[in-house]
Amino acid sequence: MYRDRATDASHFTGLETAAGLAREHTSIGPPDGAVERLHRAQFGAFLQAEVQDPSDLGYLQVGWAIARWLLQHGDGLVMDAESGRWWTSEELLSWEAGGWPTGRRFLLEREVRFSTSIEETTCVVATLGLVKFGRPELRCLVGAEDVNASGTFATATIPGWVNETMEFVANRLALAVQLRPGDVLHHGSMSFDVERAHPGVGTETGSQPDALVIRR
Numbered sequence: 001m002y003r004d005r006a007t008d009a010s011h012f013t014g015l016e017t018a019a020g021l022a023r024e025h026t027s028i029g030p031p032d033g034a035v036e037r038l039h040r041a042q043f044g045a046f047l048q049a050e051v052q053d054p055s056d057l058g059y060l061q062v063g064w065a066i067a068r069w070l071l072q073h074g075d076g077l078v079m080d081a082e083s084g085r086w087w088t089s090e091e092l093l094s095w096e097a098g099g100w101p102t103g104r105r106f107l108l109e110r111e112v113r114f115s116t117s118i119e120e121t122t123c124v125v126a127t128l129g130l131v132k133f134g135r136p137e138l139r140c141l142v143g144a145e146d147v148n149a150s151g152t153f154a155t156a157t158i159p160g161w162v163n164e165t166m167e168f169v170a171n172r173l174a175l176a177v178q179l180r181p182g183d184v185l186h187h188g189s190m191s192f193d194v195e196r197a198h199p200g201v202g203t204e205t206g207s208q209p210d211a212l213v214i215r216r
Contacts, residue, residue, distance in 0.1 A: 030086035083129030
């Protein structure tokens with residue numbers, strides 16, 4: 001779906017607002033050069049695919065191939081709407097240095113973003129981007145460390161194993177492993193119960209009815 005700023009200015013204004021919020025509230029907001037390109041962009045393309053869980057994840061390759069072709073023919077940038085990440089054409093084309101002829105080696109940190117929040121005395125680590133792989137977003141709820149007697153945090157420390165566990169599980173899900181409510185997940189010597197998330201629990205993925213929660 002193509003957009004023309006001359007006839008659909010609100011769409012571009014929305015993207016500019018999203019870019020500004022990402023720069024203000026996250027560490028993955030677009031750099032100055034990307035924002036400048038966004039402000040002067042006159043045309044945009046929205047790529048979306050709905051698939052029935054193909055094992056080769058070819059729809060991702062097709063989507064990025066189209067994005068790459070578009071950027072080769074214009075001075076632009078890409079926003080991954082699922083993970084909230086932004087890339088300039090130079091960054092995307094530089095992926096070819098990874099060694100694959102297609103120019104797109106899978107890297108979890110490039111496809112999935114992890115966000116962290118604190119709810120009372122619970123740390124919530126959530127993914128953004130797994131839905132691209134036909135998988136539910138994931139949240140891990142764990143008791144925070146360094147909690148004062150009053151229930152407030154001294155340093156809001158997340159246990160060290162949480163990020164490693166989330167990356168392990170997210171990587172497996174992205175590579176087509178199935179995980180369902182009621183399953184018991186094992187990682188090293190730890191085990192986790194898998195539950196379906198409820199709205200209002202967690203962070204940015206709280207409103208997604210298909211999200212999964214893992215609890216130790």
